[in-house]
Amino acid sequence: MSVSFAFRPRILDALKGYTRARWFADMGAGITVGIVALPLAMAFAIASGLKPEAGLWTAIIGGFLVSLLGGTNVQIGGPAGAFIVIVYGIVERHGVAGLLISTTCAGLLLFALGLLRLGNLVRFVPVSIVIGFTNGIAVLIALSQVKDALGLSIAKMPGDFVAQVQVLAQHIGSINPYALGLAGACLGGLFLWPVLFVRHNTLLLRLADGKTVRSFARIPAPVVALVSLTALASFTNMPVETIGTRFGGIPQSLPSIELPTLSWDTVRQLVIPTLTIALLGAIESLLCARVADQLGTGEHHRKHDPNQELMAQGVANFVVPFFGGMPVTGTIARTVTNLRSGATSPIAGIVHAATLCAIVLLAAPLALHIPLAVLAGILLYVAWNMGEWHEFGRLRHFSNHYRLLMLGTFFLTVVFDLTVAVEVGLVLACVLFVRRMSALFRADPLPLDAEAPSTRLGWSLHGALFFGAAAKIDPLVQAIEAAPHGVQVRLDMRHLFALDTTGLDGLEQILKAVAQRGGHLTVHDPQEQARSLMERSGFIARLAGQGPPAAPASGQEPLSGTA
Structure with a gap:
């Protein structure tokens, strides 16, 4: 190109x-x-x-x-x-x-x-x-x-x-x-x-x-x-x-060219x-x-x-x-x-x-x-x-993240120098952004089957599953490890708008835990970005290689879907 x-x-x-x-x-x-x-x-x-x-x-x-x-x-x-x-x-x-x-x-x-x-x-x-x-x-x-x-x-x-x-x-x-x-x-x-x-x-x-x-x-x-x-x-x-x-005054002539x-x-x-x-x-x-x-x-x-x-x-x-x-x-x-x-x-x-x-x-x-x-x-x-001095008076209307960035940059600029202030400010901005984005991610439990609640687990994933939020996958893995043999797990990803390689590793941990319990994992309705990453990494192929899910009990709908 x-x-x-x-x-x-x-x-x-x-x-x-x-x-x-x-x-x-x-x-x-x-x-x-x-x-x-x-x-x-x-x-x-x-x-x-x-x-x-x-x-x-x-x-x-x-x-x-x-x-x-x-x-x-x-x-x-x-x-x-x-x-x-x-x-x-x-x-x-x-x-x-x-x-x-x-x-x-x-x-x-x-x-x-x-x-x-x-x-x-x-x-x-x-x-x-x-x-x-x-x-x-x-x-x-x-x-x-x-x-x-x-x-x-x-x-x-x-x-x-x-x-x-x-x-x-x-x-x-x-x-x-x-x-x-x-x-x-x-x-x-x-x-x-x-x-x-x-x-x-x-x-x-x-x-x-x-x-x-x-x-x-x-x-x-x-x-x-x-x-x-x-x-x-x-x-x-x-x-x-x-x-x-x-x-001594200002020279009344054109400046000469000087090569540093x-x-x-x-x-x-x-x-x-x-x-x-x-x-x-x-x-x-x-x-x-x-x-x-x-x-x-x-x-x-x-x-x-x-x-x-x-x-x-x-x-x-x-x-x-x-x-x-x-x-x-x-x-x-x-x-x-x-x-x-x-x-x-x-x-x-x-x-x-x-x-x-x-x-x-x-x-x-x-x-x-x-x-x-x-x-x-x-x-x-x-x-x-x-100076935008009125911004100090408006700080009470903004979040603690905003206050920390503004006051921290101001203090570092005055006491140290602008280079330190901008470097620390940008790093701090990235850290606070990661923290805020990680707070937006959540895994909401899906309704369980009343007749077999322990053999069927499901979560609806919301937000962005990236390196800052990957730790929130650990409770899901622990719940799967504590489930009976043959557990069937469903992940609804229609509300997950971003997935990175660290988040994908969290999904791999879920798949591994399900396999160890002899169960089956299905992923439903992933958005385009998440689907593309899962395809390129081979995650979807590994999902397909699990084999068919266990037969549901009488009156139950199978937890299957399109990955």
Whole structure:
């Protein structure tokens, strides 16, 4: 059987019948998202232990490739808050070179997943695990920004949760009130900005005409906070740390291509980081695409292609490290902004990348004055919006299995790391699934013949007879072993919807016990899957080789049936 591999970017279909009106809509949306992405890209890179230009060029190159090659109309690719903790840990343990190699290898893995059409497998990750590690990452992002938000005198923050808390507690006396004021004003402004322009708020409408207010409301809140607070700190000469004082500024030129040094020993040490980046990138990008599917409307809206999206993410993650970038994935906040700004095709994402590139090449010197406390405030806001905190309040409505998965993943993400959390979470999910499925299996006794109850036994099997439920066959075997010689056993399998080899072994044990008692076993009405397995294994042939059942007593119906 031949397998066909399809590589067809969504932009090829989106450009069919492309109109001038759509072009202007995509231009406006792309410029808006490009401006929104500017502070976020720098903030994500700095929080990850990298220079700000690493985040900017990741958003530019990665965002361009994801839009050009991806499987969605409106998804925006770039650096994401979910990767901050992962990237910081990799840089701390393996250096920037290790991060570049891990990201490149993760790109190859993501492309292979899409090429082999395994995009839908990501949906098998339980939602409780996704919520658990998302909330855990949000907590870690917020914790990582406490240093800059308070202006603490800490040379370098450690990577793990416990050590971070200890270091912050030791230096809490070195708070910079100016940094705290900037971070607080930024955070408060970001929460307040949307409230100022709600439809029923007439205060601003009294101060200016409605059209002016609506136009001003379109300016993204992070941009307003970044520009206004940077200007305030610069004009008043606040003694706070800025991008210029920590990094020396942002290069006002295109990045040079750097080839990371690859060796087998290095790649072998980076297997776990590579798998983590690939798994998280796949989950984030496809979750983001699903959000866009749910929010999208109109004649140009189409559901995403998960396999094409994974291949695009793979190409982006393979290419970006050669320009000193960080992992690329779909970004929910920027994608939703793009969608709500009127984007109709991947052209908006390409315009977003071009807008960012123009800003970096033309206005890089202005970034020198951006206070790190303001970027910390933006990231604290991102962390708050990233977490699904209401899910903690809803836990009482769900089962203990759900609570264990969500809280366990959350705790492991915060205290240990995301890799451990996802690995343990998936194993725990499998164990709990097996337990739940095994609880669904039961063997109900069939009505016994009143005249010969001990020589005739029967059970109706319900659910799935698999390795997790095989132990429930033991009482049946014991009942047969205790029955008189010549016992006749009937198994009604019409309600058994699944059978695996371990469950089949349980049926073999029943057949063996019946044979030892000189009896006869009949199996009735098996479903297609169970019948196929029993035929292929020879179980039905062994049933047929038992010989005829013993003659029933007067007035009894023979327990015979079709296997």
